[in-house]
Amino acid sequence: MLFTLSAMTAFAPLVTDMYLPCLPALTAYFDTSVSLVQLTISTSMIGIAAGQLFFGPVSDKTGRRRPLFASFVLYLLSTVGCLFARNIYLLIGFRLLQGLGAAGSIVISRSVATDLFQGKDLLSFLALIAAVQGIAPIVAPVSGGVLLLFTGWRGIFFFLGILGLFVFGVSAYLKESLPPHKRAKIPAVHIFKLFVPVMKNRLLMLYIALLSFSMAIMFAYIASSPFIFQEHYGVSPVAYSIFFAVNALALTVGNILSAKLKNPRRTLKYSVAGLFVCSLLTGVTLIFDTSVVYFCLALFMSLFFAGAIFPVSTNLALDLEEKYKGTASAILGASTFLVGGIVMPLSGVGNILHSTAYTMTGSALATLILLFAIDKTTINPDTPYL
Numbered sequence: 001m002l003f004t005l006s007a008m009t010a011f012a013p014l015v016t017d018m019y020l021p022c023l024p025a026l027t028a029y030f031d032t033s034v035s036l037v038q039l040t041i042s043t044s045m046i047g048i049a050a051g052q053l054f055f056g057p058v059s060d061k062t063g064r065r066r067p068l069f070a071s072f073v074l075y076l077l078s079t080v081g082c083l084f085a086r087n088i089y090l091l092i093g094f095r096l097l098q099g100l101g102a103a104g105s106i107v108i109s110r111s112v113a114t115d116l117f118q119g120k121d122l123l124s125f126l127a128l129i130a131a132v133q134g135i136a137p138i139v140a141p142v143s144g145g146v147l148l149l150f151t152g153w154r155g156i157f158f159f160l161g162i163l164g165l166f167v168f169g170v171s172a173y174l175k176e177s178l179p180p181h182k183r184a185k186i187p188a189v190h191i192f193k194l195f196v197p198v199m200k201n202r203l204l205m206l207y208i209a210l211l212s213f214s215m216a217i218m219f220a221y222i223a224s225s226p227f228i229f230q231e232h233y234g235v236s237p238v239a240y241s242i243f244f245a246v247n248a249l250a251l252t253v254g255n256i257l258s259a260k261l262k263n264p265r266r267t268l269k270y271s272v273a274g275l276f277v278c279s280l281l282t283g284v285t286l287i288f289d290t291s292v293v294y295f296c297l298a299l300f301m302s303l304f305f306a307g308a309i310f311p312v313s314t315n316l317a318l319d320l321e322e323k324y325k326g327t328a329s330a331i332l333g334a335s336t337f338l339v340g341g342i343v344m345p346l347s348g349v350g351n352i353l354h355s356t357a358y359t360m361t362g363s364a365l366a367t368l369i370l371l372f373a374i375d376k377t378t379i380n381p382d383t384p385y386l
Helices: 002-009 012-016 020-029 034-062 065-083 088-116 119-133 135-148 153-171 188-199 204-233 235-258 263-285 292-316 325-346 351-376
Strands: none
Touching: 002 088, 002 119, 002 153, 002 292, 012 034, 012 088, 012 153, 020 034, 020 135, 020 153, 020 204, 020 235, 020 325, 034 065, 034 088, 034 135, 034 188, 034 204, 034 325, 065 088, 065 153, 088 119, 088 135, 088 292, 088 325, 119 235, 135 153, 135 235, 153 351, 188 325, 204 235, 204 263, 204 292, 204 351, 235 263, 235 292, 292 325, 292 351, 325 351
16 A cells, blocks of 8 residues: 555646656757746646646546546646657647646546545554655656756656656556545536635645645746756766765655654744745855755755645645545645646846745745644644644
């Protein structure tokens, strides 16, 4: 179960991270701008966001397995489209469809976890999945950098297609976790009305917004890092992959440590405060164009605190929804990737060092403000872990 769910959730970092080392090469290949190339990441993020909003409620109505398999078919077909894209606009379009397909495995894997676990057990399982999943952003860019030594950017998409087939085969053994008597009892045409009761839960939506803006820091880094490391600091694609892997390790360590602490709310407060301070320091290193060493140190700590926020905020949010967990999971995942899709092109506007600094610092400030809003919200003392 752990291996299967981790492999399914790993689609997000694989789809976005594996071809990061070839972004400068794509700019030259299609003879286009940095912003348009970054849009191939943004459209993928938007696809992942929209796909979760579709597959989450559908899985609450039909069960988890059927929409999961449909999403894999869409993913594989769109990956073939990416392979044969002849211009940047076709690649952007197929990346959107690829994100839609990848979304099913992401939201359904999280829904399966919430079907089977609650409270502290759910927190531990989410952290365990996140820790194993953390291997993907470490391996993905390194693999992409190595593949570029032997093939072009199309070789990376070919590898993503083969990987999709493998995970498809593994997930076929996943048993249905939502029995018929627990499924949404409404007509299929009204399935998206499930969003209404979930989104009326103010505290749940505040936790989701906080998680989204904390992850926006990671997405801004993903979009800008190939150009900052390779073009500004002059490192090779393979060296960039190593830098990226080390920083991805910070996310994994943050995931593991935060799940071991006994008080999730206190952990969340300290993590948000640490994220704000370290993101501010990262912005300073970029604006004043300091050594790559100082930039990496500040960035490592920022990603560590972002990783610490993920399992506790996810657990606190999903524990607030008992009935429509797939829909709540869809809103959580969609919000995260939608915010990521918005901030990614912003990090490439004008001077990429300054725009990345402003994007990361602004996102961290939004996270801090949302934490204060959560503290001011009336909380039921009987609600677990609040």
